[in-house]
Amino acid sequence: AQKVTQAQTEISVVEKEDVTLDCVYETRDTTYYLFWYKQPPSGELVFLIRRNSFDEQNEISGRYSWNFQKSTSSFNFTITASQVVDSAVYFCALSAPYNFNKFYFGSGTKLNVKP
Amino acid sequence: AAGVIQSPRHLIKEKRETATLKCYPIPRHDTVYWYQQGPGQDPQFLISFYEKMQSDKGSIPDRFSAQQFSDYHSELNMSSLELGDSALYFCASSRRGGSKNIQYFGAGTRLSVL
Numbered sequence: 064a065q066k067v068t069q070a071q072t073e074i075s076v077v078e079k080e081d082v083t084l085d086c087v088y089e090t091r092d093t094t095y096y097l098f099w100y101k102q103p104p105s106g107e108l109v110f111l112i113r114r115n116s117f118d119e120q121n122e123i124s125g126r127y128s129w130n131f132q133k134s135t136s137s138f139n140f141t142i143t144a145s146q147v148v149d150s151a152v153y154f155c156a157l158s159a160p161y162n163f164n165k166f167y168f169g170s171g172t173k174l175n176v177k178p
Numbered sequence: 179a180a181g182v183i184q185s186p187r188h189l190i191k192e193k194r195e196t197a198t199l200k201c202y203p204i205p206r207h208d209t210v211y212w213y214q215q216g217p218g219q220d221p222q223f224l225i226s227f228y229e230k231m232q233s234d235k236g237s238i239p240d241r242f243s244a245q246q247f248s249d250y251h252s253e254l255n256m257s258s259l260e261l262g263d264s265a266l267y268f269c270a271s272s273r274r275g276g277s278k279n280i281q282y283f284g285a286g287t288r289l290s291v292l
Contacts, residue, residue, distance in 0.1 A: 098280070106266060108221070108283035154220060165211070165234055166281060168220035 065090045067157050069169035076145050077177050084140045084172045086155030092116075097131065097138045098156040098166070108154070114138060115160075145176045180204055182271050182284035190290045191259050199254040199287045203271030209233070210252040211281060212244060213268040221268055227252060228274060256289075264291045 066089040076082045088097065099111040112122065114131050122129045126143045142149055152173045156166040183202040191197050203210050209228045213221035214237075223236035227246035238244075241259075246252045256263060266288050270281035 100283070105285075106288070107285040108268060108270075110280055110282060113280050165223040165226065165236060166213075166221070168222075170220050 065092075065095075065157050065159065065167040067155050067167050067169035069153075069155055069172050071172045072170070073173040073175065075175040075177065078147060079144050081141060081143050082145050082174065082176075084142075084153050084155075084174065086138045086140065086169060088136050088138065088155070088157045090157060090159065092159045094160045096158045096160065098158070099129070099138075099140050100154045100156060101151045102154060102171070103151040111140075111153075142174075145174075147176050147178055150174055150176045182269055182282055184267075184269050184284035184287050186287060187285065188288050188290075190292065192292050193259055193261065195259050195291075197256045197259060197289060199256070199267055199269075199289070201252045201254070201269030201271075201284060203250050203252070203269075204273075204282055207271035207273045207282075208250065209272045209274050210246055210250070211270040211272075212238075212252070212254050213270065213283075215266040215268060215286075217265070224254070259291045261291050264289060 068087045095116045097114045101109045101111055112129055119131050128141045130139045152171045154171045155169040158166050185200045211226040212224040214224055215221040224238040225244050226234045230246045242256050244254045266286045268283050268286045270283045272281045
């Protein structure tokens with residue numbers, strides 16, 4: 064069975080601090096995909112990144128970076144020098160390649176960045 | 179770039195009424211997914227369609243039905259609405275066999291059942 068756990072329900076930081084959002088997943092599949100989505104207060108879900116299970120290279124995009132470790136089944140997301148505009152709920156999601164038809168979402172982490 | 183379009187953005191209904199939500203996928207995307215997100219919850223998969231055929235089904239109540247039309251847009255029909263149906267309904271689209279198989283989400287339809 065697929066499952067995604069985001070243990071941090073809510074995190075508050077002050078602007079310019081670095082923050083890491085944790086994501087731990089469970090799957091029996093050897094091939095799978097992991098995603099991060101951002102949901103700002105306006106409600107839409109914004110795609111941030113996709114990672115497949117064969118690619119454990121860390122990725123950096125501006126202030127965002129992702130650390131994928133199969134050994135610990137984790138796909139953590141770090142925001143460097145956080146800004147108020149980063150305030151949102153962040154969802155980690157998992158899908159299996161044989162069934163692209165559903166995402167399994169974690170419960171989300173609400174990030175509050177204070178000025 | 180064109181995104182997933184959902185209409186209406188907001189909908190207010192009373193108990194036992196019917197609602198229809200519409201979704202227009204990104205051009206050339208052949209797969210549409212519907213998710214329901216309750217207050218403070220993560221999105222839950224309802225149903226999906228590939229090339230106008232239902233491809234997967236999740237926790238969709240029997241009171242709900244959906245279809246994908248020849249132009250690939252999709253409609254989610256909800257009957258005998260209950261208070262618990264109040265939620266944000268997302269539609270997402272993707273292209274099967276595309277290099278990334280990423281689901282792109284619309285802005286959602288916020289349904290309030292009074």
